[in-house]
Amino acid sequence: MSANVKSKLGVNAYKVDPESHIVINHDVCKTQCQLKFCAWVCPARVYTLEADGLIHIEHDGCLECGTCVIACRSDALTWRYPKAGQGVQYRFG
Amino acid sequence: MSDKVDVVVIGAGLAGLAAAYHLADAGIETIVVERGDFPGSKNVTGGRLYLHPVRPFFPSDFWNDAPFERAVVKEKLTVLADRASASLEFSSDKFRDEPRHSFTVLRAKFDQWLADQASAKGALIISKNKVDDLIYDGGRVVGVKATDSELLCDCVVVADGALSFLAEKAKMRAARAPRDYAVGVKEIIELPARTIEDRFGVGAGEGAAQLFFGAITAGMLGGGFLYTNRESISLGMVVSIEALAHHEPHIETPELMETLKARAEIAPLIDGGNLVEYSAHVIPEGGIRALPQLVGDGILLAGDAAGLGLNMGITVRGMDFALASGALAARAIKDALSHPERNAVESKEGAQSQDSPLPAASLAAYTQSLRDCFVLKDLQTFAAMPNVLDNARMYTKYPEAIVNILEKMFWIGREPKDKLSATVLREAVKGFGNLDAVRDVVGMLRV
Amino acid sequence: MDIIVCLKQVPDLQQIRIKRETREPVLEGAPFVFGAFEKNALEAAVRLKEKHGGKVIALALGTPKLKENILEALAMGADEAVLLTEPAFAGGGAVGTANALAAAIRKIGKFDLILMGEGSADNYSGQIIARVAELLDLPQITYVRELQMTNNRIHATRDLEDVLEIVEADLPVVVSATSELNTPRLPPLTAILRASKKPIAIWSPSDLSLAKEQVGASVAAVKTLSNLAPEQERKQILFEGDVDKAADELVKALQKEGAV
Structure with missing residues (x-):
């Protein structure tokens, strides 16, 4: 599944900002969030719940939909749009 | 000295560009700030644009050169059970009459064209720039902050899309509730024009639209969509974020797309096609109940940022609302700027008044004009829609019931068949003869 | 000190996709940008101006969409722009482009330094600097990674991969920039707003007294037979x-x- 999403994201045009526009406060995420919605609602599978209970982020595939920030019910997630001219650039939309 | 313009529009989507087009047309100095590489590069639609509602807001020849994909002449609704489906296809010569009823669109191309129209009227469109915050003076919005610079203005049009971080910063809307938003995922699948016309039985330049309900969302509020473009198909799924978050067992959003594509009803339609883009976007679906405050001192919201989207089940709208709200925002700003009282004040302060945001009261005509036209009227009329659609039976039980009836009708087995009337009646009672169904029908009658 | 910076409008390479069946690049819809090296050249020009005074003229070749693209150059610090957007200029290859640029530079007349990128972002033939220098009978300094001006002389460090060569020359001179020269600035919103009020001239071949035979597809010395991934x-x-x-x-x- 994961490989499949990756290959789909591979057809998109991205201008990747090395600095992530998504930041997780792992202390809050680990202690206050039992739900971890982000691990499955994200269409780009940006978030992965690792064995150590931490959410791992791969921001460079982000489609900038914001589903995660709507679904997340804790204050663990800081999600901004990438910097101007960065991130996904839709050629069809 | 600070730089100042009349109006700053945030976001080069349909609402922002429609506003900019009309503002510039009225001679108002307008700047559109877009965070993407070009207008449209961050924008996604399903998509189809219903043109009739917005025709009154633009010159009659305005759409002649628009880069539409195909004029939709065929509407198809497919109800999916686990292993069967039933479709209703509707076609009418009314869809072929000029001016056309609706068109499929791809936003990267369409929004660039609309931006060119706004530029031609004199609006300055600045891409690759992001507004990070608003500038306030005593609670009134007086400008915008972008990377390394501040720009003052009389009014800010916030058209930054469904997430609208700026409406949030301006405290004009409540925290986003998962029940008020759906996530849409879409694949663009490239196919030759002729193949598309053959598969969907449409003429050159004509297209089809198809919506899918039922088993594909596993009981979650949502559905699938398919729109034919010139040389590609837009295929996607829309699901309530609330439903997705709480569904047991968990379903990963990308899997929904795979479920859809694997269906026997869909696979042959996209066979041999190349995936050329995979996109996702959220859609405001809270309806009139989730409407934010639309106007403040020196600021107004338009398009998705104002929550102007309407899922009526068989039709899904948003782009027409965006275009109309942008045009109405421009009209309200133009009237407020040219109001005699304001000009009296301005001339006293000198022609180049440095901080004179339009007071909310002078922009109130915007909200009223949205109420007076289809935008808020339709949202009001279909206020119960989100509740009606948010019902697992709609996506599981009823599709099964419908295909059961049809299967009994069409299936010839070894056993002698019952009378058709008896079969239909028995299956209908099984599927719909219960209190829940009666309640659901009554609910539907309210919309 | 007056500096002319030559800019070529190219499709954003990061936005171009390849059609799978035909292996053709799809240029339709790709936004136009200036090449990275040309932005280095422009940044160098603006820095020299900021230190020594004078003005920077952006001289750009491309489609009518240049009127929008050029705002970026003006916002970065160019004072005025000359655009060559007539379709007659298009497809001229290195010969036609150099003819057009040299004629435009002659028409501008007053300059001390001409800056350009070491190669264009799309073709990267790297011929324009030599051709323009020759047409204008000026010295050229290529592959420049450091650039200073003292007492009206240009001091430049040339990047020859395994050798750094330090040279100097009297003005006027033609210089080509590499990416090591600087980091181009990102113009803020207000700079772009102000840029929209700077003077932009659009010149046609006849404005430059150029005959049809000197620009456009007919002069292209190299013919592209195919362009496939x-x-x-x-x-x-x-x-x-x-x-x-x-x-x-x-x-x-x-x-x-x-x-x-």
């Missing part, structure tokens, strides 16, 4: 299951292919 064949083998086992299998497969 290289053929790619993927094995599409997926090793699944236990990671250690899969890794072993992968290594074996790579050895069999002679890749490792």
Whole structure:
């Protein structure tokens, strides 16, 4: 599944900002969030719940939909749009 | 000295560009700030644009050169059970009459064209720039902050899309509730024009639209969509974020797309096609109940940022609302700027008044004009829609019931068949003869 | 000190996709930008101006969309712009482009320094600097990674891969920039707003007293026969299951292919 999403994201045009526009406060995420919605609602599978209970982020595939920030019910997630001219650039939309 | 313009529009989507087009047309100095590489590069639609509602807001020849994909002449609704489906296809010569009823669109191309129209009227469109915050003076919005610079203005049009971080910063809307938003995922699948016309039985330049309900969302509020473009198909799924978050067992959003594509009803339609883009976007679906405050001192919201989207089940709208709200925002700003009282004040302060945001009261005509036209009227009329659609039976039980009836009708087995009337009646009672169904029908009658 | 910076409008390479069946690049819809080296040249020009005074003129060749693109150059600090957007200029290759630029530079008349990128972002023929310098009978300094001006002389460090060569020359001179020269600034919103009020001239071949035979497709010395992405064949083998086992299998497969 994961490989499949990756290959789909591979057809998109991205201008990747090395600095992530998504930041997780792992202390809050680990202690206050039992739900971890982000691990499955994200269409780009940006978030992965690792064995150590931490959410791992791969921001460079982000489609900038914001589903995660709507679904997340804790204050663990800081999600901004990438910097101007960065991130996904839709050629069809 | 600070730089100042009349109006700053945030976001080069349909609402922002429609506003900019009309503002510039009225001679108002307008700047559109877009965070993407070009207008449209961050924008996604399903998509189809219903043109009739917005025709009154633009010159009659305005759409002649628009880069539409195909004029939709065929509407198809497919109800999916686990292993069967039933479709209703509707076609009418009314869809072929000029001016056309609706068109499929791809936003990267369409929004660039609309931006060119706004530029031609004199609006300055600045891409690759992001507004990070608003500038306030005593609670009134007086400008915008972008990377390394501040720009003052009389009014800010916030058209930054469904997430609208700026409406949030301006405290004009409540925290986003998962029940008020759906996530849409879409694949663009490239196919030759002729193949598309053959598969969907449409003429050159004509297209089809198809919506899918039922088993594909596993009981979650949502559905699938398919729109034919010139040389590609837009295929996607829309699901309530609330439903997705709480569904047991968990379903990963990308899997929904795979479920859809694997269906026997869909696979042959996209066979041999190349995936050329995979996109996702959220859609405001809270309806009139989730409407934010639309106007403040020196600021107004338009398009998705104002929550102007309407899922009526068989039709899904948003782009027409965006275009109309942008045009109405421009009209309200133009009237407020040219109001005699304001000009009296301005001339006293000198022609180049440095901080004179339009007071909310002078922009109130915007909200009223949205109420007076289809935008808020339709949202009001279909206020119960989100509740009606948010019902697992709609996506599981009823599709099964419908295909059961049809299967009994069409299936010839070894056993002698019952009378058709008896079969239909028995299956209908099984599927719909219960209190829940009666309640659901009554609910539907309210919309 | 007056500086002319030559800019070429090119499609944003990051936005171009390759059509799978035909291997053709799809340019339709791709936004236009200036090449990275040209932005280095412009940044260098603006820095020299900021230090020594004078003005920077952006001289750009491209489609009518240049009127929008040029705002970026003006916002970065160019004072005025000259655009060559007539379709008659298009497709001229290195010969036609150099003829057009040299004629425009002659028409501008007053200049001390001409800056350009070491190569364009799309064709990267790297010929324009030599051709323009020759047409204008000026000295040229190529592949410049450091640039200073003292007492009206240009001091430049040339990047020759394994050698750095330091040279100097009297003005006027033509200089080409490499990416090491500087980091181009990102113009803020207000700079772009102000840029929209700076003077922009659009010149046609006749404005430059150029005959039809000197620009455009007819003078292109090199004809492009085909422009396709290289053929790619993927094995599409997926090793699944236990990671250690899969890794072993992968290594074996790579050895069999002679890749490792």
